[in-house]
Every structure is written in structure tokens, then in C-alpha cells.
Amino acid sequence: PGCLLQILSYLSACDRLLKQGYEEGQVEEAMEMFQYSEKKAAEFLRLLAQFNDMGFQQNEIKEVLLLCGNQREKALEELVMK
Numbered sequence: 001p002g003c004l005l006q007i008l009s010y011l012s013a014c015d016r017l018l019k020q021g022y023e024e025g026q027v028e029e030a031m032e033m034f035q036y037s038e039k040k041a042a043e044f045l046r047l048l049a050q051f052n053d054m055g056f057q058q059n060e061i062k063e064v065l066l067l068c069g070n071q072r073e074k075a076l077e078e079l080v081m082k
Helices: 002-019 024-033 038-053 058-068 072-081
Strands: none
Touching (some): 002 024, 024 038, 038 058, 058 072
């Protein structure tokens, strides 16, 4: 039963993130990267979109956000220095 609840919880979290307009592949990747923490995945996706809009490369953004633990200011500093 515990496993089923985890799956349902995961699917619900993915569904909520998809409804916010994020791509399915990105949602799944973010959920995996943050051990299925919807809160951390949502913050990662939000910052990814923000930095992407600023013109940074997606692969660099992902790397920096992981290194900085989703800390916006720190990540932005790193991206600007690259």
C-alpha cells in the first residue's frame, strides 16, 4: 500500500506542475533530481524558466541550480561568471 500511495503522490505532484505550464520531460527530471520533493522541483523549474528567459543555456542553468541548491542569487552569480 505504501508504494501505491507514493506513486499517486508523485503523479499528483507531476500533474500540478504540468498545470503550471512546465514540460513533462522537465517535470519528471526535476522530480527525480530532488527525490520527488514537489516543493524543490517546483522551485527548480521556476528558476530554470526565469534564467532561461534571461538567455542562459539550459544545461548550464541546471548544473548551477543543482550546485547552489536552488539558491537564486548564488545561482545567478555563478551563471554571470561563466
